[in-house]
Amino acid sequence: MNTSRTFGHIDTWVFDLDNTLYPHHVNLWQQVDARIGEFVGAWLKVPPAEARRIQKDYYRRYGTTMRGMMTEHGVRADDYLAYVHQIDHSPLEPNPAMGAAIERLPGRKLILTNGSTDHADKILTRLGIGDHFEAVFDIIAAELEPKPAPQTYRKFLGLHQVDPARSAMFEDLARNLVIPHQLGMTTVLVVPDGSKQVVREDWELEGRDASHVDHVTDDLTEFLQGLV
CATH class of the missing domain: 3.40.50.1000 (HAD superfamily/HAD-like)
Structure with missing residues (x-):
């Protein structure tokens, strides 16, 4: 440091x-993380384990999973953001x-x-x-x-x-x-x-x-x- x-x-x-x-530890992002996995799985028509692997690969390589999905698969940002941010904010x-x-x-x-x-x-x-x-x-x-x-x-x-x-x-x-x-x-x-x-x-x-x-x-x- x-x-x-x-x-x-x-x-x-x-x-x-x-x-x-x-x-x-509020783990609010865990909800977003789960929604991202659902979006990837539905868009690519792959099972949850494969969706998870792709999600994390894109996150690490592109900075966000969204950027990877846009670049590799033509996803629209508006559709992605609207879906993944539909979460319960009440833990905050x-x-x-x-x-x-x-x-x-x-x-x-x-x-x-x-x-x-x-x-x-x-x-x-x-x-x-x-x-x-x-x-x-x-x-x-x-x-x-x-x-x-x-x-x-x-x-x-x-x-x-x-x-x-x-x-x-x-x-x-x-x-x-x-x-x-x-x-x-x-x-x-x-x-x-x-x-x-x-x-x-x-x-x-x-x-x-x-x-x-x-x-x-x-x-x-x-x-x-x-x-x-």
């Missing part, structure tokens, strides 16, 4: 959404402590997600923190190119006129912090707190000791409270 980059100069705070603004509970900590951060707060704005809005509403964010940059704004594609970060920075050298990026996937770190952002990896079982691939939990990860936390609220 590289702790040379700190937060005194930060005026823009950029947050991933899923498994970052709420704990991994309001987090006023995190909201207060975000509010106290000096400067702007933005969301950068591979999900959709509709999905983001539902999550932010359930958490009770939507009012603290200036904007959501979603997969549509990214022109369907997901993180960790370099052009997606550059598009985000340009659209919102963000200076990466004065910005911090919070993410649950270490690979999505490589480009932000190269661009000069201070990076924070949000990891499971170990209190409950999480449903993740092994590679998704790797990278906490990588040189492009400046800080690691298993409690985002506590971490943010310590910055202000």
